[in-house]
Amino acid sequence: MPKMSSRASSVRKGRKHRILYISRPDQADRICSGCETCQLMCSLENTGAFNPKKSRIKVVPLSVGITIPITCQQCEDPWCQRACPEKAIVQHKKLNILVVDEKKCTGCAACIGACPFGIMVYDPEKRKALKCDLCGGNPACVQYCPSKVLVLADHQRSAEIRRRRFASILANEDATARHNIAGAEQIKTLPQTMTQLLAPSSQLLAEGRK
Amino acid sequence: MEIRLKLFPPLSDAAGASELNLTVGNQATLETVVNALVNRFGNRMKRHLFDTEGRIIPSWAVFLNQKIVPFNQPHALEVPVQPQDEVSFILNIAGG
């Protein structure tokens, strides 16, 4: 079991922390593998049973081979808290994050609709909202991720990641612009559609008769 | 004497090369070759060739000049090597 890191103890001391997805795209085993271990270890830690519906971290399968874990961003100006009519989203007793007060929560799901990351979760059994509470400072998902793509990040690290993400959005815009310029100068043949590829090839048959 | 080694992954990853020459003593055996390989490349080579009890893992097999020698056969590690012999370590996984 990984030891309680100094970062975890700094979580307790009050610095804002959040769990971020930080992959190393140049290393095949440092990209989210899609194993979903994080989901079940989250539900185990929080409820004592296995249920992905009760996980506070969600892995989104975007397409074949692409899976992305989404985590609560522990927003500075939280949409969930603003949306809650019962004042049920409150400060954690020890950590500098918000949590759901089950006694006050009525399960109206306003927070679930409000969260821009879609990461407020509805407990199907208790019929109440669930939110990531960093497992008290030593998140289970971070501990058990085999590809080590989940990182408990403080405000400095978070800022750095957000800068890089925004930078790559801008870089993509440049790349698209370059491609469009290039595309206008060339006429490319589109690859065959699936139907064309899969139809019996008359050329194939002709070759057979030679 | 010098022998030629051919390595497949993961040993080639640990060595940083898939072909190399290794210098061993004149009475060298396959066991000597394994030890020489580990001496040269350290722990990152050792973890693939030795188990936690310090024994050479028997599931390895080498090609000694095109003839296969599985390490789990009796006296396999005592097979002597000659100058300019080629020893190939192929990945020891079994499966399908």
Place this chain on the structure above:
Amino acid sequence: MIVARKRGAYAGNILRVDLSTGKVEKQELDLAFAHHYIGGRGFGSRFLYNEVTPEITPFDPANRLIFTPGALFGTAVPAASRTTATAKSPTTEMFGDGHSSGRWGAMLKSAGYDMLILQGAAPKSVYLWIDNEKVEIRDAGHLWGKTTMGTDQALRESLGDHEIGTLVIGPAGEKKVRLASIFSDGIMGTFARTGMGAVMGSKNLKAVATRGTKDVGIVDIEAFRKAYQDYLQVISVDPYVPPATKYGTCRFMYHRVKFGIHGAKNWRLGDFDWKPLDPEVFRSDYQIKASACPMCPVRCRREYRIPSGKYAGTVTKLEWETIARSMTCGVNDPEAVIYFSHICNQYGLDVEGVGDTVAFAMECYEKGLLTDKETEGLPLHFGNPEVLIEMTRKIAFREGLGDLLAEGSLRAARAIGKGAEQFAMQVKGSEMSAGDPRGMPVRAVSYATSTRGSDHLRSNPYVEELITPEEGQLFFGSAEAADIFQGLKGKGRLLAWSENFVTIGDLLGLCKFAYYRSATFSYLRKKGVELATRFYNACNGTKLSEEEMLLAGERSFNIEKAFNAREGAGREQDIIPERFFKEGLAGGGPSHGAVVDRGKFDLILDEYYQARGWDEKTGLQKRETLEKLGLKDIADDLAKRGRLG
């Protein structure tokens, strides 16, 4: 063994749906039954034996199609994400099953069921929708004809829930192609072998969609965490694991190269131009990332993308046997191989069966048993990738020659006649898998003894490559058990033990690559017996010993054997194709010239039957063996039918 009172990781219910009448029945799962048969393959085999007797044919509505997640699926036990599908097989006409990765099995448990038993056949195409307690048979007219991915996507859209689990068949299953498979969650996993897709198609069942929101329980969390840490510790030192994570299942190429056992050109060549299919090529040019099946830290599954060229834009899942069977057809173009996997995945076909069947047809064409008339001008030459792809498509849609080949190589051979059967490389009707057995005596026997036809996963004779002579003596009664090429004594016992051992994985839903493969025998037993048992006990509050877990493996194997015995199979059916006995392995390589020695084959088989407690002459089970396993009722049933040893 004390039967725990807590449900633990079991859902607690059996769901039975009759597609002819529409009747839905729920029954409580008896815990004593659960702790005896464990789950997965153990549940499927027991129910199949109980309910499908010899007069029921595979496409008869009375055939059962039984889905059983492994006992630990739904928990976070590492790599516990496999589900079994069991039915009487359209290829072997006896016991059949498939095992798949995916999410559906956990979803069934979350919906509240440990088993789904399907019987009957719907009057028109339907899909089954299970939403916790709600179970509905719905019209599937809009889904019929769709590919596997297409069906999966359509279900998620129309049900408005992208988190459901799905099981689907593609066009091949709809057309009852005997080589058709069932796919889980798009192309996430497949119940590949023994024609499960054709059985589902024969029931007019296009898909099963499932949503579950209930907990999967666990009794002893501390014991679970400790076992988890111990598991991570073993895989951190086991040399088997880094190449698995790095290359995916492509890595098995090196094993075939090592022994020169590719099975190329319809199992004639031991050596072959394999370099274009080097694992490094797949890793550096095509793989997307180190993917994982649910809960697995080994991460050896792979999806591949073709960025350019003829098949540009293809994204699909591909595993080792696709590469192997492409070489069986003489094809070694990596992009064509990926595309071959892609169309098998989309049309819902067993890549192993299709590869071998097309290779069979290629050899028939080579020898003039099939001509341009039958192939409608398609030049069925070995090594032609377009031909492999086109023939696969024809099989999926039963077009032209594809209609004959869709019956599998054995039936196609019988229809062609003129001695074509000698080119159909199959055991008990199910096509050959893995590598060539010539030169490795116990491997040869292992293909013969598997209860569902040729299957390298059923048995694990690779143990002979891991053990020392001392371990051979200690565990299997002879140092010879460690001698891969010449050893005889102890091999039969090794095979019997290996079969029981890997069956544990199928009971619990554990992946073989995560628990039943290793670089050393002691790590292997640590993972596959000790940790497997500890995980089971932690989740369920039971106190099963390791011996009892091995016995549970032996129990399921014997039920499957009994099923086959009841169908009329005995020692005569425990055999491999003549080619392996008569023809020396050709093409060069380390095993060039080798044959399977019939005398040695028979000696190992004798020792195997002895180790199993079966009659050596007939291969039938003895009463005391069945009774020792708690299967007296099966002994009585077989005795009535004269099928007891």
